[in-house]
Amino acid sequence: MGHVAFRATSPEALERRAAIIDAAGFGTGWTDGDLGHGRTYSFRTTDGHNMEIYYDTEWYAPRRTRSRR
Numbered sequence: 001m002g003h004v005a006f007r008a009t010s011p012e013a014l015e016r017r018a019a020i021i022d023a024a025g026f027g028t029g030w031t032d033g034d035l036g037h038g039r040t041y042s043f044r045t046t047d048g049h050n051m052e053i054y055y056d057t058e059w060y061a062p063r064r065t066r067s068r069r
Contacts, residue, residue, distance in 0.1 A: 021043045
């Protein structure tokens with residue numbers, strides 16, 4: 001697995017969590033985001049796993065198709 005991303009409950013919660021992770025020395029910095037979600041804060045766990053937290057999400061509605069009989 002490349003990384004795991006967790007969604008914060010609000011933009012303010014994202015900022016608070018990023019500050020706590022950074023103060024603990026695990027942060028690797030901010031990115032502009034990825035497909036489907038906005039700005040993220042990246043960090044590594046004590047085991048070296050890549051993780052991210054983010055808030056902004058692009059929601060996609062599934063395409064509805066009708067089967068032909």
